[in-house]
Amino acid sequence: MATMTAPILGEGLKMQKVPGHWVLARLGKRVLRPGGMQLTRTMLAALGIQRADDVVEFAPGMGITAQLTLALKPASYTAVERDAAAAKIVSGYLKGERQRCVVGSASDTGLPDQCATVVYGEAMLTMQTNEMKRHIVREAYRLLKRGGRYGIHEMCLTSDNLDDDKKKETEKALTGVVHHGVRPLAVSEWHLLLESEGFEVQSVDLAPMSLLEPGRLIRDEGFAGTLRFLWNVLRDSEARSRVLEMRSVFRRNRHLLGAVAITVSKP
Numbered sequence: 001m002a003t004m005t006a007p008i009l010g011e012g013l014k015m016q017k018v019p020g021h022w023v024l025a026r027l028g029k030r031v032l033r034p035g036g037m038q039l040t041r042t043m044l045a046a047l048g049i050q051r052a053d054d055v056v057e058f059a060p061g062m063g064i065t066a067q068l069t070l071a072l073k074p075a076s077y078t079a080v081e082r083d084a085a086a087a088k089i090v091s092g093y094l095k096g097e098r099q100r101c102v103v104g105s106a107s108d109t110g111l112p113d114q115c116a117t118v119v120y121g122e123a124m125l126t127m128q129t130n131e132m133k134r135h136i137v138r139e140a141y142r143l144l145k146r147g148g149r150y151g152i153h154e155m156c157l158t159s160d161n162l163d164d165d166k167k168k169e170t171e172k173a174l175t176g177v178v179h180h181g182v183r184p185l186a187v188s189e190w191h192l193l194l195e196s197e198g199f200e201v202q203s204v205d206l207a208p209m210s211l212l213e214p215g216r217l218i219r220d221e222g223f224a225g226t227l228r229f230l231w232n233v234l235r236d237s238e239a240r241s242r243v244l245e246m247r248s249v250f251r252r253n254r255h256l257l258g259a260v261a262i263t264v265s266k267p
Contacts, residue, residue, distance in 0.1 A: 019179050036219060054074065054116045055120075065122060067093055080101075082105055146267070160188045187206070198266065199266060202265055
């Protein structure tokens with residue numbers, strides 16, 4: 001595990017093979033969280049980051065939440081990012097002595113036991129198998145001091161009563177369009193996952209999963225950022241095809257999909 005520099009996101013992959021979140025990032029979309037900036041801010045408020053906190057962020061991606069966290073001036077900030085290109089982007093935001101981005105896995109960070117008072121991750125557990133979800137939550141528990149807080153912001157299923165066939169059908173549709181495994185859980189299942197690893201749930205907040213809808217685009221990216229993103233989509237036919245395909249699948253399954261932010265504490 002080491003701090004690294006890196007090339008462009010998804011370099012060497014054709015547009016049709018790049019994971020959906022990197023397609024959007026290449027086109028200029030900065031906010032790639034299922035519940036948008038509002039749910040991210042809600043999660044951070046629930047975590048209550050203070051100047052005395054040592055913060056670890058899993059999979060910071062484009063570094064948008066990292067910037068919000070750094071503005072709170074915690075005692076230290078460590079990002080753990082598996083993708084070297086994303087790590088380079090995040091490293092560009094880090095100026096302080098106790099700020100760093102390391103390239104590594106959220107399931108095995110290599111960081112010391114009980115080195116953090118706050119850990120959080122967004123839009124990353126959903127992309128993992130159930131076994132890997134558990135490993136990552138367990139790693140967050142290991143990193144936290146007693147009384148520490150852990151926050152997640154993920155895609156969720158809006159019903160606890162989906163039969164297995166419908167759940168698999170939804171996962172297959174999402175995975176097919178994103179080109180990466182997508183395995184959202186119902187809110188009750190996210191609860192169970194966190195509690196089964198020893199955490200106590202403190203807050204739960206929900207939002208629609210409307211990542212590519214006009215209103216959400218403007219709220220997340222601003223008017224100028226939305227225009228820039230749309231202009232990039234219009235001038236790249238392959239990318240446009242991918243974005244429209246993603247939006248179609250999201251819309252078709254909108255009654256089944258939402259976004260959830262959960263904060264928990266380590267007793």
